[in-house]
Amino acid sequence: MDLINNLLLGFSSLAGWQPILIIVAGVILGIIAGAMPGLSPSTAVALLVPFSYTMEPGMALILLTSIYIASNYGGSITAVLINTPGTPSAAVTTLDGYPLTQKGEAGKGLGTALVASTIGGAVGVLILILFAVPLAKIALQFSSADYFALALFGLATVASMGSGNIAKALIAILFGLLIKTIGIDPISGVSRFTFGMDELYDGFNLIPALIGLFAVSVVFAKVEEWKMGSKGLVEVSNKLPSFSEFWKIKMTILRSSVIGTIIGIFPGAGATIASFISYDVAKRSSKTPEQFGKGSLEGVAAAEGANSSSVGGALVPLLALGIPGSATDAVLLGAFMLHDLNPGPLLFRDSPEIVYGIFTSLILANIIMLILGLYGNRAFIKVVSVPAKIMYPMILAIAIIGSFAVNGSLFDVAACIGFGVIGWLFKRFGYPVAPVVLGIVLGKMIEENYRRAVMMHGYSSFFMDKVSLVMLSLAAISFIYPIIKQLRKKNK
Amino acid sequence: MKTFKMLFLALTLVSMLLVGTSYGAFPKKPIKLIVYTKPGGAIDVFARKFQKIAKKYTDTTFVVVNKTGAGGVVAMKHVLSKRADGYMLAAVTRSNIGKMVSSKSNLKVDQFNWMAMMVSDPEAVITNRNQAINTWAQIVADAKAKGGNQLWVGPAAGGNDHIMALKTWQKAGIKAKWIPYGSGGKAMAALMGGHGVAYVGNPGDVIGKPDLKVAAISSKNRLTGKFANVPTFTELGIKNHDSEIMWRGFMTKKGIPAEAQTFYDKLFAKMNSDSDWQGYIQNLGANPIFYKQAKFTSIVKNDREVFTNTLKEIGAIK
Amino acid sequence: MEINISEGLNLALFSLLLIIIEGSAAWWIAKNRRDMLGSFLVPATLIVFSLILWAVSRSFPDEDIGPIVIPQLWGTLIVVFCGYVILTIVRRKADVDPKTGNLKMLAVVVFLLLVYFFAMDIIGYFLSSFLFLGTLMYVLTYRNHKVIWSISAGWVLFSYLIFFKMLYIALPLGVIYETFFE
The missing domain is CATH 1.10.287 (Helix Hairpins)
Incomplete structure (x- = not known):
């Protein structure tokens, strides 16, 4: 009953027009920032921290968490419409979202993304409210060996991304992994492959690489193709998916929401890995796996359900333990401290109105996001009918300012252009680019946890632990199975 | 040609006027406060608290500018790239000195004006209350029993906390393994999950985390307030292990005008005796202090030497 | 050895x-x-x-x-x-290269992007963005001048208000501005 009382307390702290306006503002800002390549959730929240400093603590945190949850959805808009993931996790959304737009069914892509995000977001928040403390305790039990196994499992999802040629998909992911070894090695303190450049000390940033590989490369490819009319890219319909279409993917949305929340709980795993794994699982359990990559609504739902639900998951360790579970959480932790608040179990006791205010505002934010999204989609979709000759220069301008905004560094802008050329070459010769992003995301997680596990308990640590043993076996199976399948096909 | 000459003349006049304004009383325009992390980082919070409280003592606004990269090296180079007119202040911590060395940058201590050291945060050994081993005596006994296989968790190798751990082992005559994590937060999660025996950080790290406790601090005296019952290493019988700290402070490029220096000296002195400022720092479990240039510079020089030696020892640099 | x-x-x-x-x-x-x-x-x-x-x-x-x-x-x-x-x-078992398209145009676009990148540091973000957007649309054979220049100016205004003013992103102002006005 305590919970209900506390939630009522949370709702009462939201009474009045001001908190509602703040949530609406946060959701709008979040959607726009998410849609803007470069303003990933963590950057968007970080940029608003100084602004929120002047606000009352409760309101400031409501604003920031509303931005956090909405920006994970916002990333899907540009992913579906112009093949440019606004956030790293939306890289997975492009796989099926953009083919839908090319077929003229952008409305279906956006609608599925919106509904999956809303349901995912709500599931994540509900799990956060109900089970934050016990789940956080379980997450702590995970050892480095388990994290390593989880990362390998994420790596195995590459199998469902290659467009047939598994060798090229593997090369793409290995390239991402190798790129990620550039910079300081936190285990030994040695700086690797920096060639005396300070900018390389932290390694390549994910965001400029992402924008280059997806957005800039597409512009390059289209310019080379040179079929630009003075009209829009394609004729599109803004028709939403029908109810029966939603009903067919209900299990995919629910499953991806649960997967996203669980992966979000583990500090350091995050929305991107959640999306990749959820997509992989959805494809394997789908009745129509051949539709994946060609505009499957399930594919869009799997990616978006997972990345939005991971927000609730990532807030579990932050609120229950005071440990940031994602890059955005780390920024939120700073925002708490700016207002002299320390997240953790004591915050539930000392300032329940803040904690439960955040909970209830997250629920409201999801509802507001659904309403705004339904209206917004009609406007967003017009983007597609902007003539290519205006669209492509704009995409480049957004890519440049977006990469600059991450760190205020021109080096990132140069990196974005460089990755644009690499992405263009990769796609031209049949190497998928999504695995490169996956490699960059997983690189540190694999290496650090592998080495840490061996340092702690030797090589046997991977086989002593039941969790890691199970996950390692699963990863091995999902790696090997598609290769066998491909070989069989060839022999036939 | 004539218009060109006129334009040139006009530009010269304008620039002379603009340069002219920087003489005389200081400050005449907002001051940039460079922070080496993104908004929301610990040092960013520190800088913004300073910005807010400084409003009491000066009409000048401090504009926080986040210049991230290479653990502060990018921010320091940014400071060096601008004129030494005093309008660019940078918030610095001890870990920046480590990064100066480990990034192999050519930055030198003498290029900066180490203006004020404002916070002294004692290094601490932190344990998990729910584990059997949670006092300093138990750590020592366990370390001896495990013979070098006791696990200590903490942030990246070669940083402040790693150096603290190495010194602690040496002074206590024990051996253990340093297991580095990507960030302090992740290492604390590992301690909470029982994957290690001890974590090295600062007392403030345990605030809001009732499972964790500070087992010992490297400080001459006990802290006041909520950490009053934490023993110092001296009390625990470890001699000469009372001055390992994490400091925070401010610096500028070397060679700023004298009136700028006077302005800052006065401002920092006022800040140091401000009760809000002191309260903020004590709440973090740290000590508010004010060391001026001479003392601060010698501390920085000494730190640089310590980092160089340690990083060579662990093989991170040659 | x-x-x-x-x-x-x-x-x-x-x-x-x-x-x-x-x-x-x-x-x-x-x-x-x-x-x-x-x-x-x-x-x-x-x-x-x-x-x-x-x-x-x-x-x-x-x-x-x-x-x-x-x-x-x-x-x-x-x-x-x-x-x-x-x-x-x-072993001649691979696919043949895709047909090459308008590589000349692509080279021009990449070149413009590089010029834009280096110009940012000299003449600043705002002026270089204005010129980049206008020139690129023109190069891509778009000819409605009113649209070209209003979009370029609109972008500059948007990036100034949102990124520079509201979000405090220190977009480069260029060495020319910094030498004379800072």
């Missing part, structure tokens, strides 16, 4: 050697598998890149599960898989 190929002149010579080998192989491919030259160059360049990083990594401290292991593992795997792809080319 062991030769240290991880630094300085030796590294440069080693890299040069790799590039020469790649070049000669490319020459052979160009003569014998003309329609697969691009398909060859991508994996071949990745092999060269991995081998250079492999050479550099030899200078890292050699310790148990140290900083060398993982980069060399990824590098080796890249060489293996790229080698496999090259093998399919040599």
Whole structure:
């Protein structure tokens, strides 16, 4: 009953027009920032921290968490419409979202993304409210060996991304992994492959690489193709998916929401890995796996359900333990401290109105996001009918300012252009680019946890632990199975 | 040609006027406060608290500018790239000195004006209350029993906390393994999950985390307030292990005008005796202090030497 | 005596050697598998890149599960898989290169992007963005001047208000502005 009382307390702290306006503002800002390549959730929240400093603590945190949850959805808009993931996790959304737009069914892509995000977001928040403390305790039990196994499992999802040629998909992911070894090695303190450049000390940033590989490369490819009319890219319909279409993917949305929340709980795993794994699982359990990559609504739902639900998951360790579970959480932790608040179990006791205010505002934010999204989609979709000759220069301008905004560094802008050329070459010769992003995301997680596990308990640590043993076996199976399948096909 | 000459003349006049304004009383325009992390980082919070409280003592606004990269090296180079007119202040911590060395940058201590050291945060050994081993005596006994296989968790190798751990082992005559994590937060999660025996950080790290406790601090005296019952290493019988700290402070490029220096000296002195400022720092479990240039510079020089030696020892640099 | 190929002149010579080998192989491919030259160059360049990083990594401290292991593992795997792809080319089992499109136009776009990048540091973000957007639309044969210049100006205004003013992103103002006005 305590919970209900506390939630009522949370709702009462939201009474009045001001908190509602703040949530609406946060959701709008979040959607726009998410849609803007470069303003990933963590950057968007970080940029608003100084602004929120002047606000009352409760309101400031409501604003920031509303931005956090909405920006994970916002990333899907540009992913579906112009093949440019606004956030790293939306890289997975492009796989099926953009083919839908090319077929003229952008409305279906956006609608599925919106509904999956809303349901995912709500599931994540509900799990956060109900089970934050016990789940956080379980997450702590995970050892480095388990994290390593989880990362390998994420790596195995590459199998469902290659467009047939598994060798090229593997090369793409290995390239991402190798790129990620550039910079300081936190285990030994040695700086690797920096060639005396300070900018390389932290390694390549994910965001400029992402924008280059997806957005800039597409512009390059289209310019080379040179079929630009003075009209829009394609004729599109803004028709939403029908109810029966939603009903067919209900299990995919629910499953991806649960997967996203669980992966979000583990500090350091995050929305991107959640999306990749959820997509992989959805494809394997789908009745129509051949539709994946060609505009499957399930594919869009799997990616978006997972990345939005991971927000609730990532807030579990932050609120229950005071440990940031994602890059955005780390920024939120700073925002708490700016207002002299320390997240953790004591915050539930000392300032329940803040904690439960955040909970209830997250629920409201999801509802507001659904309403705004339904209206917004009609406007967003017009983007597609902007003539290519205006669209492509704009995409480049957004890519440049977006990469600059991450760190205020021109080096990132140069990196974005460089990755644009690499992405263009990769796609031209049949190497998928999504695995490169996956490699960059997983690189540190694999290496650090592998080495840490061996340092702690030797090589046997991977086989002593039941969790890691199970996950390692699963990863091995999902790696090997598609290769066998491909070989069989060839022999036939 | 004539218009060109006129334009040139006009530009010269304008620039002379603009340069002219920087003489005389200081400050005449907002001051940039460079922070080496993104908004929301610990040092960013520190800088913004300073910005807010400084409003009491000066009409000048401090504009926080986040210049991230290479653990502060990018921010320091940014400071060096601008004129030494005093309008660019940078918030610095001890870990920046480590990064100066480990990034192999050519930055030198003498290029900066180490203006004020404002916070002294004692290094601490932190344990998990729910584990059997949670006092300093138990750590020592366990370390001896495990013979070098006791696990200590903490942030990246070669940083402040790693150096603290190495010194602690040496002074206590024990051996253990340093297991580095990507960030302090992740290492604390590992301690909470029982994957290690001890974590090295600062007392403030345990605030809001009732499972964790500070087992010992490297400080001459006990802290006041909520950490009053934490023993110092001296009390625990470890001699000469009372001055390992994490400091925070401010610096500028070397060679700023004298009136700028006077302005800052006065401002920092006022800040140091401000009760809000002191309260903020004590709440973090740290000590508010004010060391001026001479003392601060010698501390920085000494730190640089310590980092160089340690990083060579662990093989991170040659 | 062991030769240290991880630094300085030796590294440069080693890299040069790799590039020469790649070049000669490319020459052979160009003569014998003309329609697969691009398909060859991508994996071949990745092999060269991995081998250079492999050479550099030899200078890292050699310790148990140290900083060398993982980069060399990824590098080796890249060489293996790229080698496999090259093998399919040599055995004529690979797909032929895609048709080349308007590469000249692409070169112009990349060139403009680079000019934009370097101009930002000199004349500042706002002026260079205005010029970049306008020029690029013009280069892409868009001719409605009113639209061109209003979109360029609109973007500059938007980036100024939202990014520069509201979000405090320190967009470069350019050395010219900084020398005279700061």
